Amino acid sequence: MKRSIFLLLIILTLIQLNNKYDIEDNGSYDDTNKAYRLLQYNRGTVGYGPEISSFNSILVQYNNNRLKETDRLLYKNKAVAINQNDVNLNLIAYFINCLCSAIIIVSHQGVFRNQMVVQLNNQLREMYLGNVTIHIPIYYMKYNDYMKMTRDVIIDANTEYRLIVSAGLPNIIAEPMVINFQAMLKGYEHLTPTPKTILITTSYDSFGLVPSLSGSNNNGNLFAMFEMIRILSHLYRDPNTRGKYDIMFALTSASFLNEYGLKKWIDQQQSDLLDSIEHVLCFEDLGITFQNPVYMHSSKLFANKTANNNNNNNEQIIQLYKDNFNQFNIPLEMIDNNIDNTTSIHWKHQFFIQKNINSFTLSQKLYSQSKEMHTYQNPVDIDALTVNIKSIASSLLSIIYKSSKIGKYSDVLEQILDINKQNLENWISSIENTNTMVPYLQELPTFTSNNKELVDKSKEFLNSIEEYFKSYLDDFQKQLLPLPSNSSYAKLNIHFYNPVTQSITFIKVKGLGFELSLLLATISTLKLV
Amino acid sequence: MALLYLTSCLLLTFGPYHVIYYSSDLNKYHSKPIITYGFLGNSITQLFKTILYSTFSFLSSLQIPILIDILFLNKEFITILSLIIDIAGVWITLERAFKISNNRGPIHIICVGLGWSLFSSMTYRLKPIVFGTYGQSFNWSFALQGIEANLDIFKYIVIALFLYLMALLAEKNHKTQSNHKTRIIKSYDKNRIIVYLCLVSYILFPALLYDCSSCSGGNRDTPSSLSSVVLNIIHSVSIATLIKRNQYFNTFFKEG
Numbered sequence: 001m002k003r004s005i006f007l008l009l010i011i012l013t014l015i016q017l018n019n020k021y022d023i024e025d026n027g028s029y030d031d032t033n034k035a036y037r038l039l040q041y042n043r044g045t046v047g048y049g050p051e052i053s054s055f056n057s058i059l060v061q062y063n064n065n066r067l068k069e070t071d072r073l074l075y076k077n078k079a080v081a082i083n084q085n086d087v088n089l090n091l092i093a094y095f096i097n098c099l100c101s102a103i104i105i106v107s108h109q110g111v112f113r114n115q116m117v118v119q120l121n122n123q124l125r126e127m128y129l130g131n132v133t134i135h136i137p138i139y140y141m142k143y144n145d146y147m148k149m150t151r152d153v154i155i156d157a158n159t160e161y162r163l164i165v166s167a168g169l170p171n172i173i174a175e176p177m178v179i180n181f182q183a184m185l186k187g188y189e190h191l192t193p194t195p196k197t198i199l200i201t202t203s204y205d206s207f208g209l210v211p212s213l214s215g216s217n218n219n220g221n222l223f224a225m226f227e228m229i230r231i232l233s234h235l236y237r238d239p240n241t242r243g244k245y246d247i248m249f250a251l252t253s254a255s256f257l258n259e260y261g262l263k264k265w266i267d268q269q270q271s272d273l274l275d276s277i278e279h280v281l282c283f284e285d286l287g288i289t290f291q292n293p294v295y296m297h298s299s300k301l302f303a304n305k306t307a308n309n310n311n312n313n314n315e316q317i318i319q320l321y322k323d324n325f326n327q328f329n330i331p332l333e334m335i336d337n338n339i340d341n342t343t344s345i346h347w348k349h350q351f352f353i354q355k356n357i358n359s360f361t362l363s364q365k366l367y368s369q370s371k372e373m374h375t376y377q378n379p380v381d382i383d384a385l386t387v388n389i390k391s392i393a394s395s396l397l398s399i400i401y402k403s404s405k406i407g408k409y410s411d412v413l414e415q416i417l418d419i420n421k422q423n424l425e426n427w428i429s430s431i432e433n434t435n436t437m438v439p440y441l442q443e444l445p446t447f448t449s450n451n452k453e454l455v456d457k458s459k460e461f462l463n464s465i466e467e468y469f470k471s472y473l474d475d476f477q478k479q480l481l482p483l484p485s486n487s488s489y490a491k492l493n494i495h496f497y498n499p500v501t502q503s504i505t506f507i508k509v510k511g512l513g514f515e516l517s518l519l520l521a522t523i524s525t526l527k528l529v
Numbered sequence: 530m531a532l533l534y535l536t537s538c539l540l541l542t543f544g545p546y547h548v549i550y551y552s553s554d555l556n557k558y559h560s561k562p563i564i565t566y567g568f569l570g571n572s573i574t575q576l577f578k579t580i581l582y583s584t585f586s587f588l589s590s591l592q593i594p595i596l597i598d599i600l601f602l603n604k605e606f607i608t609i610l611s612l613i614i615d616i617a618g619v620w621i622t623l624e625r626a627f628k629i630s631n632n633r634g635p636i637h638i639i640c641v642g643l644g645w646s647l648f649s650s651m652t653y654r655l656k657p658i659v660f661g662t663y664g665q666s667f668n669w670s671f672a673l674q675g676i677e678a679n680l681d682i683f684k685y686i687v688i689a690l691f692l693y694l695m696a697l698l699a700e701k702n703h704k705t706q707s708n709h710k711t712r713i714i715k716s717y718d719k720n721r722i723i724v725y726l727c728l729v730s731y732i733l734f735p736a737l738l739y740d741c742s743s744c745s746g747g748n749r750d751t752p753s754s755l756s757s758v759v760l761n762i763i764h765s766v767s768i769a770t771l772i773k774r775n776q777y778f779n780t781f782f783k784e785g
Contacts, residue, residue, distance in 0.1 A: 164665065507666035515533040518672070522537045526544045 033149045035104065035139035035504040036212040038124070040170055040497040048128050049209075050138045053167035053499055055079060055102040058159055059150070059506065062086065062095075075100045079163045081146070084108055084116060089126045096136060102163070103138045104146070112142045114216030114432045115379040121209050121217060125374040128209070137165065139504065140210045149506045162509045170497040176439035176483045178261045181251040181465055183473035185236040189244045197246040197273065198400070199280040199359075200228060201262065201348065203255035204465060206436050207373055211500040214440075215431035215461075217377055220287040220385045223427045224392075225251060226468060227419055231393045232400075233472040234416050243400035245278070249473060251465065254438045254483065255284075256373045257494070259348060261438075264481050266351055279317060280359030282348035283392065287385030288364040288378045293331040294388055296321065297368075298360040299353045300338050314358060317399060324395040328387050335366070362392060380428055386419050393417055434461050439483065439496040534671070535662040541675030542654055545682060546647055553639060560640040563626045567644020570622030575652070578614055582607075612731075619645060619685070620692050638693055642686030649685070650678045673758050680761045684731060687768055691728045727768055734764055 040049035060075060062082045079102040080095055087105055095103055107116045120140065127134075141149075181204075189195050204222040208214030229249055235241045252261035266274075286294070296318065318334065325332040337347065345351060346368045352359035364384065368375075394417060434457045435441065441458050470476050550556060555564075619641065626641050654674045661671050 160667075505666075507664075508668065509665055510534070510667040512533070515537070519533050519537045519540075522540045522544070526540065526548055 033141075033145050033504050033506075034212075035141050035165060035502055036210045037167075037500050037502060038138045038140065039128075039209045039211050039500075042172075042495045042497075044493050047133070049497075050134045050136060051170065052135060052137050053170050053502065054165055055137050056162055056164045056166075057101040059104075059161065059163040060100075062091075072098045077101050079104060081106055084120060084123075087120070087123050089124075089130065092124075092127060092134075092138075096134065100136065102136055102165075104163070105138065105140045106146045107141065107143045109143050112144065112432075114213075114218075114429070117208065117210055117213045117216035117432075118377050118379045121377050124209050125376070128374050139165070139502070140213070141504070149504065151506075160508050160510070161506055164505050164507065165502050167499050167502045170499065172495045172497055173439045176496065177442060178254045178264065178438060178481045178483050179441065179462060180253060180261050180265045180479040180481070181469055181476070182248060182265070182479075183469045183476040184246055184248040185233055185473060186475075187236070187243050187245045187247070188239070190246050195246050195276055196244065196278045197248055197276045198396070199248045199250060199277050199352075200225070200396075201250040201252060201265075201280065201282050202284060203253060203259070203261065203348075204251045204436070205253045205255055205261075205438050205441065207256040207375075208437060209374075211437045211440055212435050213433060214437040215434035218380070218428060218431055218436060219285050219378070220380045220424070220428060221284055222251065222465070223424055224283060224286055224385065224389045225249060226427070227389050227424075228393055228396070229468070229472050231416050232396070235397075245400050246276070247400075248273075248277075249469070251469075253441070256375075257438065257483070259345065259351065260483065261481070262348055262351055265479065266355065268479060274355060274357060277352075277357050278313070280349060280352045280357055281392070281396070282352075282359060282361040283363065284348065284361065285363045285365045285378070286388040286392075287380040287382065290381050290384040290387070291330065292364055292384070293333045294325065294362055294364055294391070295333050295335050295366055296360050296362055297335045297337055297347050297349065299336065299347070299350050318360075320398045321395045324398055325391045327394065328391045330387060330391050332391075362388075364388070382421055382425055382428075385424060386421050389419055390417055431461060434458065435500065436461060440498075440500060534667065535659065538658045538662055538671045538675050541672060542650055542658060542678040543647075545679050546643060549639070549643060549682065553636075555636065555640060555643075558636050560636060562629060563637055563640035564644040564647070566622055566626045566629070567641040568648045569644075570618055570625070570641070571645045571648035574615060574618030575648075577618075578611055581614075616688065616692070616728075619688055620696075623689060623692055623696070638689045639686055642689040643682065645689070646678070646682045646685040649681055654678050669755075673755065676758050677761060680758075680765050683765050683769070688728070688731055691731075695728075730764070730768075734760075 037053055038049050040047070040051065042048070057077060057079045060078045060080050062075075062080050075095060075098040078100055080100050081104045082091065082095075084105055084107050092103065105120065107120075184197075187195065202221040202225050204225075206214050206217040206219065208217040232247055236243065236247070250262075250265060252259070252265050254260035255262070298314075298318075322332050337350070347361040347363075349359035349361040436458075441462065466476070466478065550560075550564075622645070623638070623641055626637055654677075658671050658674055661668065
């Protein structure tokens with residue numbers, strides 16, 4: 001008996017010595033820690049982004065001083081945690097050369113903000129533009145989640161704890177869908193043989209290198225649309241203030257895939273509707289910098305078939321816009337981007353120009369790349385967004401109510417045009433953690449159960465757009481279009497991969513040798529007893 | 530790898546039963562029925578406690594201040610009450626066990642204690658060990674559960690022993706006692722206070738343990754902690770030392 005008690009005391013002492021941490025901490029397998037995987041896609045035979053999603057290795061914290069050749073061994077076969085401030089292409093290439101098993105990019109300290117995701121996008125876009133092959137998983141984590149997961153474990157000194165993500169092999173999203181929404185406000189001339197329509201269109205999706213957080217890259221287009229719907233529907237509700245124009249609102253998707261959604265939306269519309277469109281207002285990136293100019297991008301076809309009266313009409317419209325923007329002290333500058341049928345499309349309005357429909361795009365961006373991915377992104381400036389929405393709404397009202405009828409209701413107008421900044425901020429922050437990127441925005445749950453939360457949030461996002469449209473507008477329609485992977489139009493041939501969010505755990509794992517020796521010690525204890 | 534740790538924990542938890550059964554020659558005394566009695570005795574006692582608690586748990590919703598203060602919000606009170614019921618269960622089991630056997634002695638006390646603690650280990654420790662060790666995460670608390678299970682064997686054997694001595698006291702005045710029982714009772718008389726203290730300490734100790742683990746931030750419902758195991762060992766070692774030093778107990782085990 002003495003020997004057994006003695007052995008027990010030895011075992012307990014060893015446990016106490018070995019265990020630096022509170023033994024009540026049972027190395028919890030906490031499923032609530034999320035890591036967001038960087039975007040992976042194929043274009044043709046070329047792969048972009050990390051090709052692997054699972055790993056199981058010891059965690060090492062990246063230190064600025066440790067980038068010498070001799071430090072390579074420190075990172076070999078280990079998961080490296082890097083602060084977002086230090087991320088750049090050279091560092092990532094260094095770790096890939098060191099043969100590390102995974103890279104975890106940790107956001108800035110403090111409360112997570114969508115600007116951090118926008119910044120990460122800009123930091124990593126070179127990695128996708130340059131042909132860096134990435135055979136290791138790269139994940140992004142919020143600072144608070146990372147600290148909660150590591151629980152003050154001294155990472156560098158600790159070889160007992162391992163960082164684990166079990167995700168399986170990445171799989172291609174089969175049959176991604178593009179979803180377009182449309183609805184309208186009917187004017188008092190709706191039932192006449194020749195009703196006139198003003199089309200207002202923008203895209204609601206956003207592109208992000210961290211797809212799960214692509215809502216953070218949202219530039220406020222959707223919410224600008226929502227505000228315009230609210231303002232115009234308020235006036236159209238009352239027969240005394242209803243305008244003569246039918247106003248159609250179209251929200252399209254797949255904007256970063258050469259505006260595939262918009263192109264298909266136009267193709268699917270009846271010719272009657274397209275003929276009735278007097279002009280199209282497209283807008284994007286309205287919230288970049290407060291009091292910076294807004295550019296009105298317009299185009300003419302080189303073989304210009306538009307009649308002279310259309311040109312006069314254009315000039316009137318442009319003048320109305322300029323006057324209204326001046327009221328809010330926002331300079332409006334004209335940019336002419338002339339195109340022919342072979343020019344690649346850069347702006348939304350150019351699709352309509354090709355159909356001989358008068359249109360232009362309002363944006364705070366001067367240049368637009370060819371609607372490809374990996375453009376430089378800007379966080380939303382709420383002040384800029386607010387004042388630009390007001391300017392556009394006011395211009396629309398001037399166009400719609402060319403007669404003096406609206407003058408009697410100036411008090412009402414002032415109230416209606418008052419855009420609640422807090423509302424916009426709340427909307428923008430509500431979709432921060434939502435995946436608003438096209439191939440991942442699905443109505444039907446085609447994912448595995450790991451991504452159930454992802455599916456639920458996307459469905460919520462799409463449902464909320466639908467409900468908003470239905471509550472303010474009439475004739476709501478939703479188009480579901482398959483996104484072809486090899487379309488000759490738009491040269492798509494692109495496949496996106498899952499997973500984009502995974503549970504990450506940091507748990508104590510013992511090796512085979514240790515457990516075998518523990519078993520032998522137990523057996524010898526029993527034999528001694 | 531998980532299987533190795535699972536095997537170690539299961540061996541640590543249940544191995545001593547096998548060792549005690551064969552090393553103390555229990556197999557020679559046809560003791561399996563008595564061990565089964567101990568096992569069933571514990572299961573019926575726990576069932577009774579469950580029924581009792583669920584029958585009277587409605588009282589907590591009545592918002593009667595006295596009841597709230599004493600009964601349902603005071604977990605130490607419930608712990609002590611449940612241990613008193615356990616003691617009563619051991620007493621009844623011992624009586625039943627002695628009835629099926631003509632001979633009374635330490636072998637039967639050990640068998641009842643063994644059976645009782647076997648049920649306790651299987652219900653309280655088996656599931657956490659099996660499901661906890663199977664994951665990727667390593668945790669010492671499951672090995673500590675095994676050590677606590679071993680201490681429980683000692684605890685229940687000692688409780689059975691003390692209850693047997695109390696039964697002998699009740700028979701003190703019976704004239705047909707054997708000689709060795711008379712000697713046992715005589716020396717028991719001198720150590721009565723110590724015996725009662727030890728028995729009471731086994732009732733109060735879990736409540737004390739609960740308090741200690743709560744103060745240190747632990748939770749009685751979570752897997753074993755190092756502090757609870759150390760406290761258990763200290764308590765058990767002190768009792769074992771008392772038993773070993775006391776002449777009466779030596780006599781009891783020699784002549785039993």
